[in-house]
Amino acid sequence: MDVSTIIAQLLFFLVAALTLTAAFLTVLARNVFHAALALVGTFFGVAAIYLMLEAEFLAIVQILIYIGAIAVLILFAVMLTRGLMQHDQISFNHQWAWVALVVGTLFLGMFILILQVPWLQSGAAVTADTVPSLGQQLMTTYLLPFEVVSVLLLATLVGAFIIARE
Amino acid sequence: MVQNFTLFIPLLPFLAFAIIVLLTRNNNRLSALVAILSIVAALMLSYGVFLEALSEGAELAANPFYGAPIAWMPFGGMTINFGWYVDPIGAAMLFMVPTVCLMIFIYSTAYMRHNHVDEHGHPHAEDDPRYARFFAYISLFTAMMLLLVVSSNLLQFFIAWEVMGFCSYALIGFWSFRGRKEHHIDDAQVGRARGAAIKAFLTTRVGDILFMTGMILLLITLGSLDFNKMYDPAAMNNMLAGLAQPLPGVEWPVVIALLIFGGTIAKSAQFPLHIWLPDAMEGPTPVSALIHAATMVSAGIFLIIRAYPLLEFAQQTSGPAMQIVAFVGAFTALFAATIGLAQNDIKRVLAFSTISQLGYMLAALGIGAFVSGSFHLLTHAFFKALLFLGAGAVIHSIGTNDMFKMGGLIRKMPITGITFFVGAFALMGIFPLSGFWSKDEILLDAMREGFYPHAGMSQDLFLQIIYLMLAIAAFLTALYTGRQLFLTFLGKPRDQAAYDHAHESPVAMWAPLAVLATFTVFLGFWNTPFAPAFFHFVGEGGFMGLPPFEHSEFDPIALTNMLVSTGIALSGFAVAWGLYGFRPIQAGQPDPLARLGFVWKILVNKYWLDELYGYKINLDGTAQPGLLIRLVGAFMRLCAWFDRNVVDGLVNLAGWLSRILARLWGWVDTHIVDGLVNATASVTGEIAEWWRTMQTGNVQNYALMAMVGAMAIAILFLLRSFT
Amino acid sequence: MDVFVLFYLSPELILMGFALLILGLDLLWRERNAQTLGYLALAALVAALGMSIVLGLRVSATDASGLQWGNQVALFCGVCGGTFADLLYWAPRDLADALYVSDNLTNFFRIVGSLTGIIVLMASFDYMRARKYAGEFYALFLLAVAALIMMAASTNLLMIFLTLEFLSIMSYILTGFLREDKRSIEAALKYFLYGAIASAVMLYGMSLFYGATGSLNLGEIGKVITGDTNYEIMALFAFGLMLAGIGFKIALVPFHMWAPDAYEGAPTPVTAFLSVGPKVAGFAVLLRVVLQVIVVYRNDWVTIFATLAILTMTLGNVVALTQTNLKRLLAYSSIAQAGYMLIGMASISFSANPLEGINAVLIYIAAYLFTNLGAFLVVIAIENKTGAVDLSQYSGMIKRAPGLAVLMVYFMLSLAGIPPTAGFLGKFFVFGAAINADLGWLAAIGVINSVISLFYYMRVIRPMFFEVAPEGAAPITYSRWIRAGLVITSVMTLLIMLLPMPLFNLASYGAQIFGVAMR
């Protein structure tokens, strides 16, 4: 194992550890506000993973949409409903132990599965910038979903407006 | 010629139903008129078909009048057509059903008016508040019975059968609710009617489902449900050869035949599903006549007639299908006759006699006496309708069902009394009424086959047993019918007030009785052992692919049998006279047969079958589920209790113990002390409550459940793929 | 891409276009002409229905023997050259590279979807008249119907996910439309949280399929899965996860728990839509996924579907016994109905006639559509006038609204599967298919269940006929739109029974597109 491999793997483990820690914090933090901040951290970690996977465009989208839009939206909601979740309140419901059991089993199952399946691995390298071809595909092959999702976003806007309006 | 209009016969009463529901429902007289006119039209049409069939005679049996012009339903590779099928027995049914229905309709116009005396002592007659609706229901009922008779395939038959089931629910429960101004029924009646309607519907549903399963299996194995093609010998043999056995040692034909017979058991109230029929007496009396004479129970027998070739085939190739039918029939005939001895309700006696007589028909069909079984179906319809309508007239005039409050009524109601006597003697099998000829023929067939076999055949013990059961049943029939006559029409009045109130019914009620009595007297001559015209018509051409039936000449055996059965009937009647007629029962005196002690108790309680697996409906309108249902309910409670307490798991011991005690007490309380829980609630209700508690309202619980579900499915998949 | 392609998309395009038009007009008119917008929406749905029928009825020029009804047109596929000739008729093929198809199955669901839309819309005119945001309601409703149709047409994991989410999001909004009503908002929130979790689980399953096969197209994935047994565990595990999302739409038993709450809280016309639309579309997706992707492991999924069918029927029927709220009762009843459809799914075996099971499912769907919507129309008509959704408030309906009461009996009998109704026909086909596929025991359980269901359907009927109306209760009147809807549903419920041939043909043409996959 050469040095670059070690460095790459170390880097991966670092990023993964940070991401998972932030994720744990998101789930465990008593204060919802702290949880939301940890969520932002997780999003950053995932963006870093995207960068390591050479999906730069997606990393940027992740930061712009997830952090710029969704996380901010969540923070706003936290602010608006503030004062409900005090520090002394229990942040978990009654079934958390069962959930832990089920989720643990699920993880075990997934892990075994991941190791067993012969995943498709071509080993091809990314030779050029992926963004132009991505854009082209969005306008040709994936035109229909692209248009549908635009209608969907508009409808969502209208719906959210109706539901949340004073 | 007329046969081309066969499909209009069921259509006419159906139109009447539609017209009453849509247009004339607010006008009682007009509604009744529409119903009667439609049935008269249907009657004329079906008489036309019948006469045409008579003129064709046995020719018709070989080439039934068949048409299925409407391509209706595709199934697998074939198509089921909608059409008509008239063969001699169908034509004979077309003669019987509209005739009896017309009489019942006319009778109902008067019966559904109630007399009551207001606070000033003035008598009033007013229509039942749902008079028009009643006529709509019975029109639909009749339409469906006629559709059933003319249907060209089993699926069409089944649909008519099911709609009839729903109508019977509506009609038996006709008095299961009460408006503010209804005087003619009380709360107990309402409660009984509710229970009875549900009981009838659900019990017959059990049979319907067996029937439907058998039908689908038949369609798949045989490839057709058309009566014209269904019993084609080649297809039958394919059915046997082409398929694996459903169970080791059992072949498909016998399974299918018995499933279809299951439909008959429920619909024709045979043991052990007869429990609904006595309670169905809660409906208005014309409904009882309709259900027990012309339509619903006959439909069950008619199903066996239609499935007769299948039964024969099953018997010959794969198992004792016919023998089972015969045994169930004979057993029911005997069994119901014993219960009939101990009933005090005038209509319930008739109900058990119906069950018993239906058993007779099935026994006849089961031993291969196809023609005499069919003939008994026809004659029985007439005299049983007569008896029910007569009983209705009595109830209408005296205001009670209890025979121990009657007595001597023939002096007040001579016409009703005389016609009732005619019907009762026919039921007993007294020479020369129609019941004598048809019942005698059944006994003759059993006797001839059982005791005097053809050359080269040994005596058949099975048939001998059947004969003995039927003979004893005939004796009991004469006994309880005689009892009914002596208690009701003869002797001294036991309730003077009711007796004074009694009066002869209006003409609209006694005229149908007279007509039915005429038929009862003369119909039997259609098929006497000397001149078997009915046999020539129905049996001589074979039946749906079967070879022609054989009819023996009038010989000493027949003569012996006539004498023996007359003797049986007369001795039964003589015993009845000895018990009830010689020294008439006084008011307050117990039934002389009550000296039988425990046996009497068994009979009064109908062998406790309602308590065992049925649903007991009490006189006061309350009801209890039977033991079986309660046991299942208790078991479910136990499961639910176990579930709750194990899952909770956190309750402390003291609370736990006290809860056990409380629950035990509660269990005793609900199941033994009052035991009045609704049958449905106690079985499924418990499971339902238990499952319902899963729906906690917390969405995260739901999501966890889904997650577990998805994982369980994934794991199940994995387990299967590993094994 | 050929512009001619748009012709094959016309029903969806009409719906989406009109939805946007209604939104625009609503902005312009500011709540003034909400009723007109409703009529516009109805026109759009009728036009979509018309176009679906036109697409479905197009007789192929090139092949008169095989698929006469419509063509299999795969749209927006990377490989397709998009020439006119290709689009006009493509021979039946396994659609390996299609993103979205307009085939006979799609056409079947287009017709079913637009009919659902039309009937529900008729029912909602009265309901929305007095309420705010009616224009938006109509627009979002049209989009929900469009999403339903597109869901049935998707043959690609991306499209399936997208359209499923589209339908879900529209459903959330419609469920929470009465935002002053606590129950409505609560129902929407529960529906949303449940749906979001379910779709995340489904997505994970989808990603596994992508990883193993490198494709998102069902046909392509199916080829790889069929060809390589190494993927068996992965495929079944991933399908199990995907079932969470699809089962959520259908309300299969472990994934059904949102349904009673959401149905109870939602505005009643929306409940009517939810009980039919998403369920139906879910079955379309289930059919495509099962028959194109994991068709080789049929032994496994037949067992699973049989188990789920039993659970779904039994739980739905039994719990319905204890309900007194009619909306909730119908919710459980519709869960049970999905169980009967699953019997059809389980019967898609390869024994005698593989397409019989699919056929039975499709026929059952059509029968269920009219029956269930009819029952809901009665509920809506009564609720509009009295606000009553509880069984106890239905006493004496026969006096107050004889027509409604009689029709309700008819629909209940149809739901219970008693002839002569469409429901009987559906059950007849489903049970017949099961018996034909050697699953007689499953049919038997289904039959027992249909007996249990009678109890609660009778419970609906009883107070209407056998109890006395409260003193001074006014007769119930209803608008001509509801009357029209009732006429459509009841006549169709009867017609399907009396003349099932057209429906049978439509369904069997729809089923035939799997002929390639089955071989």
Add this chain to the structure above:
Amino acid sequence: MITQIPLVYYLALAAALFCIGSFGALSRRNAIAVLMGIELMLNAVNINLVAFWRYGAADPLVDQAGIVFALFVITLAAAEAAIGLALIIAIYRSRDTVNVEEINLLKW
């Protein structure tokens, strides 16, 4: 870089993130925190998709299905978040709570 880190690492990371997210979604009482859990689950799926794209696609440039899918997932996540938060705000206004356990008017 790609050859140096096995695909399984990414998949395991995604699985862990998915499970953590689902734990949050199923056991937090605050509806907003539940929503955060769901977002974590979606992110995990996206890691899967992108990793599969990078490792599995024959030509990552031509066949960008995984990336496109991930993009759509992000878009729909945004839409879902908008609707979800709107619903949560509405519930908060009418009930003064965002505790999922207390939102149980509809049950049984």
